[in-house]
Amino acid sequence: MKRERETLNHPLNPGRRRVLVGSGVLGAAAAVAPGLLVPGRAHADLDNSDVQWTTEQLRAALEALRNDTFFGLVAFAVPGDDPYSQQQGVATGIPGGIGTRADLYLAGGIDRVVPLPPQFMNQLLNGIGAYLDAAPLSIPDDAAANLGDNGEWVLENLDASLGRYLEGDVPNSIMLTLLLNLVANQVIEPPGSGPFVAPFSNLSWEQKGRVMAALDGENSWLRNALRWTIPDAAFRDAAPGVLQALISFVIRIASFASYNEFAVFDPENLTVAERPLGWVLSGYEPDAPPIPDGGNDFMGYYQGRRSADNA
Amino acid sequence: MRDVIIIGAGGGGPVVAKELAERGLDVLVLEAGARHANPEQEWSYLENHMNSTLTGKFRVGPSDPTRPGWFRELTKPGSISQVAGVGGTTLHYYGNSPRAMPGVFAGYRGADRNLYDTRFRFPFTYDEMRPYYEWTEATLPVQTAAMGKKEKAFFDSAEAAGLSPLTGKDVTRAGFRPQENAILQPGGNAGKTRDSSQLRYPDATGCTFCGHCFQGCQIPKGAPRNLKARRSTDNSYIPMALTADLYKPGGKAVTLLSDAYVTRIISDRPRFSLGRVARGVEWRDTNTGETHSEEARVVIMAGGCIENPRLWHNSELPDFNGWVGRGLTDHALDWVVGQFPHDVGGTEGAASSSRADFPGYGSIENTANMPAIHANNLSDSNTGIRSLYDNGQANTGSWDGKSGRVYGTELKDMMSDVNRLMAVLILTDDDVEYQNRVDVSQAFTDEHGPVARVRMEKRNRSRRTVRNRNYLTNRAAEILRAGGASKIIRMDWNPVLLHMQSSMRMGDSARNSVLDENCEARAVEGLYIADHSALPNAIGGPNPTLTSQALATRTAEKIFQKHFGGDSWVSRESPVSSINDAVTRAVIQRGI
Numbered sequence: 001m002k003r004e005r006e007t008l009n010h011p012l013n014p015g016r017r018r019v020l021v022g023s024g025v026l027g028a029a030a031a032v033a034p035g036l037l038v039p040g041r042a043h044a045d046l047d048n049s050d051v052q053w054t055t056e057q058l059r060a061a062l063e064a065l066r067n068d069t070f071f072g073l074v075a076f077a078v079p080g081d082d083p084y085s086q087q088q089g090v091a092t093g094i095p096g097g098i099g100t101r102a103d104l105y106l107a108g109g110i111d112r113v114v115p116l117p118p119q120f121m122n123q124l125l126n127g128i129g130a131y132l133d134a135a136p137l138s139i140p141d142d143a144a145a146n147l148g149d150n151g152e153w154v155l156e157n158l159d160a161s162l163g164r165y166l167e168g169d170v171p172n173s174i175m176l177t178l179l180l181n182l183v184a185n186q187v188i189e190p191p192g193s194g195p196f197v198a199p200f201s202n203l204s205w206e207q208k209g210r211v212m213a214a215l216d217g218e219n220s221w222l223r224n225a226l227r228w229t230i231p232d233a234a235f236r237d238a239a240p241g242v243l244q245a246l247i248s249f250v251i252r253i254a255s256f257a258s259y260n261e262f263a264v265f266d267p268e269n270l271t272v273a274e275r276p277l278g279w280v281l282s283g284y285e286p287d288a289p290p291i292p293d294g295g296n297d298f299m300g301y302y303q304g305r306r307s308a309d310n311a
Numbered sequence: 312m313r314d315v316i317i318i319g320a321g322g323g324g325p326v327v328a329k330e331l332a333e334r335g336l337d338v339l340v341l342e343a344g345a346r347h348a349n350p351e352q353e354w355s356y357l358e359n360h361m362n363s364t365l366t367g368k369f370r371v372g373p374s375d376p377t378r379p380g381w382f383r384e385l386t387k388p389g390s391i392s393q394v395a396g397v398g399g400t401t402l403h404y405y406g407n408s409p410r411a412m413p414g415v416f417a418g419y420r421g422a423d424r425n426l427y428d429t430r431f432r433f434p435f436t437y438d439e440m441r442p443y444y445e446w447t448e449a450t451l452p453v454q455t456a457a458m459g460k461k462e463k464a465f466f467d468s469a470e471a472a473g474l475s476p477l478t479g480k481d482v483t484r485a486g487f488r489p490q491e492n493a494i495l496q497p498g499g500n501a502g503k504t505r506d507s508s509q510l511r512y513p514d515a516t517g518c519t520f521c522g523h524c525f526q527g528c529q530i531p532k533g534a535p536r537n538l539k540a541r542r543s544t545d546n547s548y549i550p551m552a553l554t555a556d557l558y559k560p561g562g563k564a565v566t567l568l569s570d571a572y573v574t575r576i577i578s579d580r581p582r583f584s585l586g587r588v589a590r591g592v593e594w595r596d597t598n599t600g601e602t603h604s605e606e607a608r609v610v611i612m613a614g615g616c617i618e619n620p621r622l623w624h625n626s627e628l629p630d631f632n633g634w635v636g637r638g639l640t641d642h643a644l645d646w647v648v649g650q651f652p653h654d655v656g657g658t659e660g661a662a663s664s665s666r667a668d669f670p671g672y673g674s675i676e677n678t679a680n681m682p683a684i685h686a687n688n689l690s691d692s693n694t695g696i697r698s699l700y701d702n703g704q705a706n707t708g709s710w711d712g713k714s715g716r717v718y719g720t721e722l723k724d725m726m727s728d729v730n731r732l733m734a735v736l737i738l739t740d741d742d743v744e745y746q747n748r749v750d751v752s753q754a755f756t757d758e759h760g761p762v763a764r765v766r767m768e769k770r771n772r773s774r775r776t777v778r779n780r781n782y783l784t785n786r787a788a789e790i791l792r793a794g795g796a797s798k799i800i801r802m803d804w805n806p807v808l809l810h811m812q813s814s815m816r817m818g819d820s821a822r823n824s825v826l827d828e829n830c831e832a833r834a835v836e837g838l839y840i841a842d843h844s845a846l847p848n849a850i851g852g853p854n855p856t857l858t859s860q861a862l863a864t865r866t867a868e869k870i871f872q873k874h875f876g877g878d879s880w881v882s883r884e885s886p887v888s889s890i891n892d893a894v895t896r897a898v899i900q901r902g903i
């Protein structure tokens with residue numbers, strides 16, 4: 001039985017539309033629930049439940065997008081022999097950060113680094129939308145056309161689910177994912193295409209650098225621009241610092257994560273189950289595990305001095 | 312009612328606690344973080360497990376690792392390296408315990424006197440400070456560091472760059488030297504073997520060269536807590552404070568409560584006075600959420616440079632001259648790394664055992680680091696990513712190419728053998744600057760009130776601060792070059808808040824200091840500060856903890872004299888060392 005279709009009588013705000021398409025959300029959603037985007041199926045033939053993204057589906061789509069984006073980030077920091085490193089044109093013959101699963105570490109970490117209140121997150125995301133409205137991405141107006149006859153409707157629907165999702169607790173990693181991909185679209189014209197759902201991960205290593213340049217540093221124009229779209233004065237003042245905390249966290253921690261032990265940590269015995277890849281890559285502790293309680297590097301005292309003179 | 316309540320058991324709080332416990336006062340110590348009573352069972356040598364700022368054992372957050380850490384707002388790019396817990400940030404520290412530069416004290420007459428932060432000197436002389444240094448150095452105790460491969464490489468490089476060795480505790484000219492460290496030096500098998508079965512106490516004593524200072528010091532395994540090698544306060548002053556009744560005639564053990572977050576300093580306003588009088592504190596049990604309060608004759612803040620201003624504001628204490636939280640110094644840290652064609656011991660031994668000092672400019676020191684922190688430190692910069700962008704701020708100098716983050720294949724190459732890296736930490740003699748401050752956030756609140764907001768204006772530092780930082784980074788690069796480094800990188804770090812001083816500074820002028828010359832708050836009688844925030848300046852660049860501990864010892868004497876009618880002791884008695892047999896017996900007897 002057909003249910004009454006939800007009336008979506010608000011026009012889809014162009015900024016939000018760009019968020020959906022430009023950030024890769026639409027692509028990720030299509031990957032998670034391909035049946036919802038069958039080209040050629042007419043709007044009128046569809047059951048509402050066919051085209052209604054559940055929050056669960058949307059969450060899964062966003063997580064897939066995040067994972068894809070963070071793989072691209074980690075390959076940017078410590079390239080390896082994986083497809084993400086190959087796509088960026090900077091790869092090496094041995095594993096890199098992706099081999100250590102630094103992506104998982106980053107995603108888990110970034111959600112904890114700044115405890116953003118939901119209102120703040122919401123204002124920030126809306127701010128990103130509003131900003132994009134004023135500084136459009138080069139997304140073709142007919143981006144929804146290849147979704148089939150009901151492409152527009154699909155987008156509206158996705159937007160409605162995103163709206164609902166944003167009213168809940170949005171993890172920082174998702175916000176950052178959207179931001180990185182949107183900026184990827186904005187600084188690289190025309191946006192590149194490639195094998196990955198996340199636009200960021202399709203960029204070359206130099207192009208990823210341009211995305212970071214737009215977000216990094218004290219005087220990042222983009223961070224400052226986003227700030228002005230936030231209505232609450234206290235949040236507006238805090239926004240540049242908060243965004244910077246997130247950006248510098250990912251840049252720095254992508255490296256920390258690539259070389260630490262977390263992936264092989266043995267919590268029972270408080271040691272490593274095997275030698276972490278980061279230690280292999282850096283030549284650290286060739287014989288670990290176990291990790292010895294000391295070293296044998298003691299060579300005596302400089303000029304035999306055991307104490308300094310006290311005036 | 313207690314005699315004294317101390318807020319915070321980090322670098323400074325335990326010093327006053329132990330000193331006043333030895334005088335027989337009734338002291339309550341409240342620490343927001345965890346206790347860490349069983350390091351050998353609970354700690355590891357692993358970087359993420361111990362040091363993750365989000366989930367590690369050593370973080371600013373509650374003892375339950377599944378709960379989020381305590382957030383601080385930073386207005387500009389930067390990071391904060393602190394620890395909440397008994398031991399505070401000394402759980403992380405490297406034990407480097409140099410004295411301050413004499414030039415930062417009142418009455419200094421050296422030819423280089425104008426090179427220092429002349430507006431904000433100590434309100435008393437270096438000669439007055441010296442006995443407190445000696446007392447603290449004997450208590451910890453401080454010893455001259457042993458040498459391994461990385462120290463030898465550093466000394467050879469410094470000599471090749473034309474520097475000569477320093478031999479005294481007082482720094483009077485530029486030169487290099489082994490660190491004066493609050494670390495028990497190797498004895499028995501320590502430093503001679505990697506066979507753990509031979510490294511248990513008492514077969515091994517002191518530093519075993521394990522290379523894990525950053526992960527907290529739990530070696531030698533099997534040693535009583537007060538005989539662990541590195542003298543973080545959890546291994547030195549705290550065991551003494553908890554046993555003062557046993558080893559010191561007339562002493563009284565302190566009461567230590569961990570997981571106790573002080574949310575308010577209770578004060579009265581006497582009639583006809585604008586100022587206040589401290590009466591006690593309120594705290595929250597971070598496990599149960601229950602709140603408690605207790606009164607005391609004297610309240611001592613020792614929550615560190617960030618939490619003290621927050622607590623002050625959240626307690627609505629007066630800020631007459633606007634200097635509460637102002638003048639934060641951070642040694643404008645920077646990092647210069649040389650990649651060598653051969654092994655220079657980049658990960659081995661105590662974290663830092665060699666240094667060079669440049670009076671009027673600051674200090675530099677060689678450090679050992681595990682791989683992840685090396686990679687982390689190579690990925691922090693205010694000047695972008697090398698070869699990609701520079702935020703319009705590129706620096707060039709004696710190093711190779713532009714400053715900036717090392718990333719991508721360049722990072723992977725630098726990291727390909729960590730033992731070939733010599734990392735030099737830059738400790739700038741930076742100025743007390745009004746703009747650099749801690750207050751409270753307008754946007755973020757946690758269960759303990761509005762959180763701290765930290766402003767460090769990296770791009771707007773004083774000319775002297777910038778000059779000193781550039782001077783030291785160039786000197787470091789020259790040393791690395793002279794030693795044979797094939798590639799040298801200067802990072803130009805964002806503020807890394809790891810040495811913090813002077814956010815609640817003492818001073819001789821009521822116009823620009825929060826504390827008087829005895830470290831009592833000018834606006835609140837009976838309220839003292841005994842940690843790094845009380846320091847009047849950046850002490851000339853040397854690592855700050857010894858100086859702040861010596862100052863806290865002096866403050867303990869002032870409190871005892873003013874509020875409890877006692878006499879001073881530092882000039883008349885001999886200190887008990889924290890490794891004295893009587894203390895060891897007391898620690899074992901009490902099961903600490």
Ligand SMILES: Cc1cc2nc3c(=O)[nH]c(=O)nc-3n(C[C@H](O)[C@H](O)[C@H](O)COP(=O)(O)OP(=O)(O)OC[C@H]3O[C@@H](n4cnc5c(N)ncnc54)[C@H](O)[C@@H]3O)c2cc1C
Pocket residue numbers: 318319320321322323324341342343344392393394395396397398399400401402403404405406407408525571572573574613614615616618619622809810811841842843844854855856857
């Ligand atoms: C990696 C690293 C290496 C270092 N190496 C050296 C070195 O070699 N030499 C040196 O001199 N310095 C070193 N330092 C710096 C040194 O550790 C700090 O300067 C020093 O610990 C600061 O002491 P503090 O008492 O001011 O603050 P902290 O040690 O940070 O202690 C403050 C304590 O107060 C508690 N607290 C805060 N607010 C409250 C509250 N409201 N209620 C209850 N408790 C509260 C905190 O939880 C904390 O335990 C190093 C630091 C780091 C991070």
